[in-house]
Amino acid sequence: MPTTTQKRPLLEVRNLSTRIGASHGTITVGRDISYELNPGETLAIVGESGSGKSVNTMALVGLQPKRATVTADKLAFEGRDLLTLPRDQMRTIRGNEISVIFQDPMTSLNPVLTVGEQLIEVYLAHGLGTRAEAEERAIYLLERVGMRNAAARMRQYPHQLSGGLRQRVVIAIAMMCKPKLIIADEPTTALDVTVQALILSLLRELQDEFKMALILITHDFGVVASIADRVLVLYAGGVVESGPAKDVIANPAHPYTSGLLNCIPRMEDDDRGQPLNTIPGMVPSLAGNLHGCLFRNRCALAEPACASDPIPEVAVGAGRMARCIHADAILAETRAQEGGQ
Amino acid sequence: MGSYVLKRMIVAFAVAVAVSIISFALLRMSGDLATILAGDGATAEDVAAIAHAHGLDRPFAVQYVDWLVNVLKGDLGKSLFTAEPTMDMILAAAPVTFQLSLYSLILALVVSVPLGVAAAANPNSWIDRFSLFVAVSGKAIPSFWLALLMIYWLGVQWRLLPISGAGSWKNLVMPVVVMAVSVMPQLMRLTRSGMLDTLESQYIRMAWAKGLAPRTVFFKHALRNAILPVVSVSAISLGFMLGGSVVVETIFAINGIGALAYKSIIRIDFPVVQAILFFLSFIYILLTLAADLINMWLDPRIRVK
Ligand code: SF4
Numbered sequence: 069m070p071t072t073t074q075k076r077p078l079l080e081v082r083n084l085s086t087r088i089g090a091s092h093g094t095i096t097v098g099r100d101i102s103y104e105l106n107p108g109e110t111l112a113i114v115g116e117s118g119s120g121k122s123v124n125t126m127a128l129v130g131l132q133p134k135r136a137t138v139t140a141d142k143l144a145f146e147g148r149d150l151l152t153l154p155r156d157q158m159r160t161i162r163g164n165e166i167s168v169i170f171q172d173p174m175t176s177l178n179p180v181l182t183v184g185e186q187l188i189e190v191y192l193a194h195g196l197g198t199r200a201e202a203e204e205r206a207i208y209l210l211e212r213v214g215m216r217n218a219a220a221r222m223r224q225y226p227h228q229l230s231g232g233l234r235q236r237v238v239i240a241i242a243m244m245c246k247p248k249l250i251i252a253d254e255p256t257t258a259l260d261v262t263v264q265a266l267i268l269s270l271l272r273e274l275q276d277e278f279k280m281a282l283i284l285i286t287h288d289f290g291v292v293a294s295i296a297d298r299v300l301v302l303y304a305g306g307v308v309e310s311g312p313a314k315d316v317i318a319n320p321a322h323p324y325t326s327g328l329l330n331c332i333p334r335m336e337d338d339d340r341g342q343p344l345n346t347i348p349g350m351v352p353s354l355a356g357n358l359h360g361c362l363f364r365n366r367c368a369l370a371e372p373a374c375a376s377d378p379i380p381e382v383a384v385g386a387g388r389m390a391r392c393i394h395a396d397a398i399l400a401e402t403r404a405q406e407g408g409q
Numbered sequence: 410m411g412s413y414v415l416k417r418m419i420v421a422f423a424v425a426v427a428v429s430i431i432s433f434a435l436l437r438m439s440g441d442l443a444t445i446l447a448g449d450g451a452t453a454e455d456v457a458a459i460a461h462a463h464g465l466d467r468p469f470a471v472q473y474v475d476w477l478v479n480v481l482k483g484d485l486g487k488s489l490f491t492a493e494p495t496m497d498m499i500l501a502a503a504p505v506t507f508q509l510s511l512y513s514l515i516l517a518l519v520v521s522v523p524l525g526v527a528a529a530a531n532p533n534s535w536i537d538r539f540s541l542f543v544a545v546s547g548k549a550i551p552s553f554w555l556a557l558l559m560i561y562w563l564g565v566q567w568r569l570l571p572i573s574g575a576g577s578w579k580n581l582v583m584p585v586v587v588m589a590v591s592v593m594p595q596l597m598r599l600t601r602s603g604m605l606d607t608l609e610s611q612y613i614r615m616a617w618a619k620g621l622a623p624r625t626v627f628f629k630h631a632l633r634n635a636i637l638p639v640v641s642v643s644a645i646s647l648g649f650m651l652g653g654s655v656v657v658e659t660i661f662a663i664n665g666i667g668a669l670a671y672k673s674i675i676r677i678d679f680p681v682v683q684a685i686l687f688f689l690s691f692i693y694i695l696l697t698l699a700a701d702l703i704n705m706w707l708d709p710r711i712r713v714k
Pocket residue numbers: 322323324361362363364365367368369370371374379391392393394
């Protein structure tokens with residue numbers, strides 16, 4: 069693989085916004101989201117349900133809901149503008165250069181098609197080779213994701229497999245065309261706690277081996293800690309904090325991030341798929357004109373200035389930013405806490 | 410899979426027996442058959458004689474069991490008027506009705522399934538509205554009226570098609586269109602609603618995410634899931650057309666099952682009516698069984714149950 073792309077990020081997102089037209093006006097589910105992703109890198113996009121983490125990420129490959137309008141100052145994948153790309157060209161990227169893994173493996177496979185067919189068709193659709201080659205790669209990948217009797221599995225139907233096995237199939241499908249980027253939307257949330265860890269380590273391994281970049285959508289900082297290089301924390305459709313995963317987890321600079329970190333679900337809690345509700349209060353309505361910090365109705369540090377627009381982005385260390393008027397103070401405090409322990 | 414089919418067959422057999430009992434009873438409840446047969450001005454002795462001749466004076470259960478035993482021996486009775494075995498009459502009338510119904514179903518499916526898919530793929534578009542218009546008109550237009558319109562314009566005014574009789578494919582065009590129009594709306598709406606449900610599902614999102622062509626997503630991924638109820642209803646529609654084509658067969662002077670049933674009911678030829686009902690219930694059962702088998706082939710989840 070040429071290394072000339074090292075300078076240019078694989079994916080550049082600048083000021084991505086998503087609006088959904090409703091009967092009673094527009095709902096803004098994504099506001100000015102910006103980030104970059106380098107080849108092979110893992111970015112975790114974290115937030116509660118309703119934070120817009122899925123919608124805004126699926127919008128990258130045009131998989132937003134029908135009524136949604138996506139705008140951006142820049143949305144470039146290897147220099148190609150994904151927003152203005154004609155539909156049929158977007159199709160050549162989807163499933164081929166950018167793959168998606170959905171949350172629920174029980175419903176993301178077609179019940180009437182064999183596992184093998186669902187693997188092979190994506191390879192054939194992108195014209196990567198013959199049916200025999202596709203079959204060979206499918207069997208190889210099924211083995212690679214840890215399935216025994218791969219050749220026999222090819223002829224099975226999804227309902228004959230457990231949830232964990234199905235998610236392995238979904239991962240294998242995502243890898244059929246050797247993508248440069250995989251978008252995984254809560255890939256383990258619907259699975260058994262014991263299976264979750266296995267699938268995560270499988271993803272990490274594959275990513276290393278095949279040098280893929282990964283965007284992982286999650287509500288779980290435990291997952292972030294175990295797999296992500298960088299993290300983007302979304303709240304009510306806007307980025308509240310971003311930076312290297314280690315640093316953000318060790319010293320959050322935004323009240324929302326530290327709130328989330330205080331309620332990492334412990335492995336023994338069986339609260340999969342549950343929204344994290346341990347931060348008191350609710351995400352505000354995203355209808356109409358929004359101003360100020362949208363977290364202020366739940367924030368212990370809120371003050372009148374938080375209602376004024378815009379809340380500046382504060383650079384808090386190398387590659388880090390937080391969108392809070394008290395960011396520096398919070399960071400200092402979390403650092404002090406850490407030092408004091 | 411084998412046991413599933415066997416179970417269905419046992420149920421089907423039970424249904425056939427039940428239908429025959431009910432139809433047997435209904436025929437006898439529709440009035441005193443002997444009195445009607447004897448006609449106006451008949452004496453009580455005449456009526457009694459007729460009742461005795463046809464075994465109608467015996468208890469219901471005895472009549473039924475007698476009939477059933479004969480059926481099991483392969484004897485469906487004879488016509489009261491022509492003394493022809495009812496089985497022969499049915500077998501003579503069946504082919505044209507079968508042909509008509511089958512072609513109608515095929516025509517209805519060929520139009521309604523693609524239209525339903527197109528409507529679901531583009532909700533609220535012109536094609537969706539057009540399909541709704543077609544469905545509503547198909548439902549609203551009575552068969553006899555459509556048949557008469559076609560006869561007037563295509564047959565009489567423009568002389569494009571023969572207006573009655575049998576023998577050429579041209580004779581089939583109008584009756585087939587009329588019958589297809591009557592079953593199309595349901596098949597089309599069912600395809601559309603099934604597709605709309607399926608298109609919402611996660612595996613369709615996944616199919617889009619794979620970068621598949623819309624044609625592949627709609628037909629290979631969605632339609633195979635959405636078509637299951639359409640298959641079941643197609644079987645019922647076909648059965649309905651086989652038995653219910655009285656209007657069409659009468660208007661186009663086709664000597665099919667519908668016409669035979671109509672004629673037999675009018676002249677109280679009750680053995681023929683009974684035999685037709687039995688024959689149709691049997692066909693219905695075969696059709697639903699066929700639909701089950703097709704669905705089993707389409708949906709692997711049914712196969713393992
Ligand atoms: S800007 Fe104000 S309300 Fe928002 S997180 Fe910071 S302190 Fe809280």
